[in-house]
Amino acid sequence: MIKLSRKITLNVNGKNYEVLCEAGENLRDVLREKLGFLGVKKGCDFGGCGACTVIIDDNAVYSCMTWAYKAEGKKITTIEGLSSGRPLHPVQEAFIALSASQCGYCTPGIVMSALALLNKNPKPSFEEIKEALAGNMCRCTGYVRYIKAIVNACKNLKKFE
Amino acid sequence: MPELGYFAPDEYLKPNSIEEVVNLLQRYGDKARIVAGGTALYELAKRGMIPQVKKMIDLEYLNLRYVRSDEEGIKIGCMVKIYELANSPILDIHPYYSIKEAALNIRPVQIRNMATVGGEICSAIPFLDLPTVFLALDAKLRIIGPKGERKIDMDGFYFDYFLTSLGNGEFVIEVMIPKLPDKTGSAFLKFERTAVDLPLVNVGVSLMNKNGECKNVRIALGGGRTHVRIKSLERALEGKRFNDKILDDIVQSLSDEFKPISSAHASTEYKLEIAKILLRDALLIAYKRSQGD
Numbered sequence: 001m002i003k004l005s006r007k008i009t010l011n012v013n014g015k016n017y018e019v020l021c022e023a024g025e026n027l028r029d030v031l032r033e034k035l036g037f038l039g040v041k042k043g044c045d046f047g048g049c050g051a052c053t054v055i056i057d058d059n060a061v062y063s064c065m066t067w068a069y070k071a072e073g074k075k076i077t078t079i080e081g082l083s084s085g086r087p088l089h090p091v092q093e094a095f096i097a098l099s100a101s102q103c104g105y106c107t108p109g110i111v112m113s114a115l116a117l118l119n120k121n122p123k124p125s126f127e128e129i130k131e132a133l134a135g136n137m138c139r140c141t142g143y144v145r146y147i148k149a150i151v152n153a154c155k156n157l158k159k160f161e
Numbered sequence: 162m163p164e165l166g167y168f169a170p171d172e173y174l175k176p177n178s179i180e181e182v183v184n185l186l187q188r189y190g191d192k193a194r195i196v197a198g199g200t201a202l203y204e205l206a207k208r209g210m211i212p213q214v215k216k217m218i219d220l221e222y223l224n225l226r227y228v229r230s231d232e233e234g235i236k237i238g239c240m241v242k243i244y245e246l247a248n249s250p251i252l253d254i255h256p257y258y259s260i261k262e263a264a265l266n267i268r269p270v271q272i273r274n275m276a277t278v279g280g281e282i283c284s285a286i287p288f289l290d291l292p293t294v295f296l297a298l299d300a301k302l303r304i305i306g307p308k309g310e311r312k313i314d315m316d317g318f319y320f321d322y323f324l325t326s327l328g329n330g331e332f333v334i335e336v337m338i339p340k341l342p343d344k345t346g347s348a349f350l351k352f353e354r355t356a357v358d359l360p361l362v363n364v365g366v367s368l369m370n371k372n373g374e375c376k377n378v379r380i381a382l383g384g385g386r387t388h389v390r391i392k393s394l395e396r397a398l399e400g401k402r403f404n405d406k407i408l409d410d411i412v413q414s415l416s417d418e419f420k421p422i423s424s425a426h427a428s429t430e431y432k433l434e435i436a437k438i439l440l441r442d443a444l445l446i447a448y449k450r451s452q453g454d
Contacts (some may be wrong), residue, residue: 006173023173023217024206046207047200048357050271059244059274065203066275067196069173070219113270134356135269 013081028063039079050136053109060116079108094153102140166212187330197280234339239279259347263290288359292388296381297365306331319387346451348443362436366443370451384421
């Protein structure tokens with residue numbers, strides 16, 4: 001049987017990458033294994049844990065459930081593109097300051113979810129933060145520090161812009 | 162059911178016109194599958210349930226991403242994402258507000274950002290939320306196929322788990338919710354184990370309040386083998402005034418009409434008890450809203 005692979009152009013963190021993809025491949029595998037963005041984690045592989053969260057066109061999505069071909073022509077942001085050479089992003093800084101991670105596996109996903117929230121709503125309420133993190137699982141810390149870190153990050157957002 | 166096996170499609174197609182989609186669906190038949198948001202398809206693929214699918218047809222380039230209101234009612238394109246539905250100002254008016262409630266309570270936000278209205282309807286997974294609300298609001302589906310367009314009531318669209326009345330080469334392009342009369346109230350409630358799970362059961366209700374009497378009652382439930390309207394209960398409530406006895410009777414007779422499927426999460430009996438409580442609450446909320454509160 002012939003397998004039709006096609007070269008697609010993915011815009012990741014503001015840069016265009018040409019990559020050979022098969023129809024049934026998901027975005028996470030392409031980002032991790034073909035383009036080397038290892039900040040996109042593989043967790044449950046079923047759209048439940050949120051470790052693979054990336055931002056596509058301002059919306060947080062699960063990259064495991066996104067077909068690679070569907071992401072063609074859209075703006076993809078991964079954790080690697082957050083500070084893009086500049087000092088750390090306020091969300092990252094706030095996470096470090098509060099040690100808001102333990103094993104760290106879920107952290108990139110949570111930072112991306114937090115960023116998608118803050119981009120739309122720079123002053124979220126406690127409930128809104130909880131809602132935004134509902135799709136990210138952390139089995140170590142219990143979310144309290146994440147939420148505190150996000151509240152702290154709101155205060156420093158302006159300076160970064 | 163076809164045998165389980167690896168999902169290995171050989172082509173991902175991005176048609177630009179509706180005719181093209183119909184042609185592709187006809188040409189490839191069972192070998193083709195439509196990708197709307199891609200979330201349900203991904204789960205099926207990962208579970209090895211669709212090894213026969215070789216062509217993926219993405220509808221993203223068809224311009225079916227709109228929510229608009231005209232003299233017929235509210236029209237929702239099948240490629241509208243759930244978050245767009247949840248943010249749409251058109252659905253703020255009262256009888257339609259339950260659509261918004263259901264959309265907002267589909268969690269997590271990542272799924273709201275990916276999943277589409279058409280996908281929720283056509284994947285025919287009986288636990289999803291939007292079909293329940295649409296059924297309770299008398300929605301109609303616009304279906305395009307090789308023989309042209311047809312419009313059907315959503316009631317009767319579902320045959321069984323994963324099975325709809327869509328024929329070869331057909332696909333849904335729009336959901337239409339007719340204009341509901343004044344003094345109509347609607348409500349949607351669901352019960353899930355965790356905030357990000359599919360619900361065990363969900364209930365959608367709409368009714369019109371005519372001087373205290375119920376008219377045009379619609380009761381829809383999800384969680385059985387398919388989404389269903391419970392017509393005997395609708396008839397039992399028609400023209401009645403609300404009181405505790407009527408509500409108790411209605412809720413009790415649900416046992417004969419609704420059979421939730423048992424799963425690892427909960428038994429049929431448990432789900433039925435939950436459904437009764439949800440139905441009672443939903444009827445009360447809808448009634449209250451129909452008074453204009």
